[in-house]
Amino acid sequence: MKEDGGSAYLPQIDARYWTHIRNFVRAAVVDAAPSTAYSERELYAAATPLTLWAWQTAAMPLERDVIFAISTIERFIGVGLTNYGSKASRNTLRSRLLRISEALLDAPLAPPVLRPLGGSDPSPPYTARDVVTLKSWAIAQTTHERRSNAEALLALGLGAGLSGREIVNLRIGDINADDHGVLIRVRGDRSRVVPVLREWERALAARVDPGQTETWAFREQHAGANRNLITDFVSRAEGKIRLQARRMHATWVVQHLEAGTPLIPLMRAAGLQSPEALDRFFKFVREPDSGYYRNALRDAVATPR
Incomplete structure (x- = not known):
């Protein structure tokens, strides 16, 4: 050198x-x-x-x-x-x-000639059956505090697509609930506002407390700066499951892609600057039937400017 x-x-x-x-x-x-x-x-x-x-x-x-x-x-x-x-x-x-x-x-030598590149391998999303299992796991926790934290963890990962670091750093004051649903304000390098999927709103709305705005949204008493906080919580919880923030994020992305969420709002909510970051998730997206495909393209209407 x-x-x-x-x-x-x-x-x-x-x-x-x-x-x-x-x-x-x-x-x-x-x-x-x-x-x-x-x-x-x-x-x-x-x-x-x-x-x-x-x-x-x-x-x-x-x-x-x-x-x-x-x-x-x-x-x-x-x-x-x-x-x-x-x-x-x-x-x-x-x-x-x-x-x-x-x-x-200690990576092996790669071929010297450039070859067609696919997407990097993201964690696969959870299946519908997996999500049911995760919900059951959260409900089965033996104390109210652990149930509340387990439900919040799932809601922030599966309902808002937050990364592990973002979940750990979120405060109660970053959650806003109103008549139109629940919004998560993510601070830091990818600051943004994320609307929570409807089915996960309840667990987060229940944590809103004007008197506790600086309290952590997940595991209220943690000391901060613990990157293994989620892993520690899951390992000590009632019932053994394999829960990963990356898989929850992938599940959230794929659900939006399959639902036809408009690209620009999805990018903003995910904290992305380019749509190419979504490419690697498309292999998990199920093909719509021909009727949906045709109607979606026929009925597209642009928002008035």
Whole structure:
């Protein structure tokens, strides 16, 4: 590895985004550099756009085994660099990213020739039977507090599509219930307002308390900054289930796609900047019957401007 002052690297991206991903990128470059022939600056120039795209556009968590997975790299090269130089330039960038992946994840060498890229592999959504099982699990908790938290957890994941981190960071004051339903205000880097699916409104409306606006919405007494809070809660709960925030999010996305939710509102509610982040979920969406397909296209009416 060549030393060239890569730690002073400053990319030409929005400063807010760089502030959020900087430490993740720097740690990855520092750890990977000794195992590659590239300079730190060359690795920064590859790792930064990948991380930005995966986090900002594809809504992936800042985790090495996700960001630097070969499937993520190939999808980034295939659909995230449509305006990026020549095929040779993309191949160069891809080569650097694969070396980072090998260094950090002990990943096997990928084929040297670019091949058609599919979507990265999202967690599969829960089936209707799975959701019934999850609801039964929540009701079966042995105390009111645990039942309330279990129901809130399902409502925030299956009813609003929040990530694990967003569920853990949500406050009671971020939940608003009125005659038109329940809205969740998500703070942070993907700040947005999410309307909750009707069937999950009750569990969240019950938690609204004007006197407890700064109380955590899930597990009221937790100390904060515990990324394993959901896993700990599920592991200690009555009844053994396999509950993952990613699968709840996938279930929420697929339900909206199958219901025909308009694209722009869905993107806004999911905190996405580009519709391509939804591509990887389409393999889970059931094909509508021919009558629905025809009527949907025939009866489409634009909102008056």
